[in-house]
Amino acid sequence: MDISEEKKNEYFKTVNENIKTKGFHTTAVLEDVDFTPFAYSTGIFENFEIPELIISGLGPNFSGELIENYVEKYKFNKVPINTKIENLTDRFPIFFIEVENENLVENVLSSIKFYENREYKYLQLIFPDLNLYFPTNPNYDYDQKIFGEFKI
Structure with missing residues (x-):
């Protein structure tokens, strides 16, 4: 087994x-050019x-915090x-x-591997820019990739 295969196996062991132990794993993919x-x-x-x-455009720590808040607020x-949502x-x-x-498909590889052929669903958390404009506003100015259809 090569080093990259070994690292992948270690990573998926951590995910599982x-x-x-916690009920979920958060994967963060860091910013690059x-x-x-x-x-x-x-x-x-x-x-x-x-x-x-899934959350696009925020750093790993804050995204992790939002995912934890989401689970605590909405589980079951x-x-x-x-x-x-204001709170x-x-x-x-x-x-x-x-x-x-x-x-x-290109983004959630841990989930694809974990669920294999079982059903799962995704939501995206959409947030405003620094002026509190959302992506539907013409003045919106933030790098957030929208994966679904956002309309308000």
Whole structure:
């Protein structure tokens, strides 16, 4: 087994261990030149009966905090879609939008491996720019990749 294969196996061992102990794992993909960072969950759909969550454009620590808040607030409940949420974080309001799994094939590899042929769903957390404009506003100015359809 080569080093990269060994690292992959170690990584997926960590993913599975976090899902077993905490109920989910958060994967963060860091910013790079011409690349928007993102983070996503794996295990939430199976363990808490709510969709997995992907967040584009925020750093790993804050994304992780938002995913944890999401789980605590909505586990085993209905998640409001296309509705402004004022209390997931005290920093700004957010929206959740539905995302087709096919739109995330390049992004959510841990979830694809974890769920294999089992069903899972994703939502995307949409947040405003520094002026509190959302992506539907013509003055919106932030690097956030939208994977689903956002309309308010």
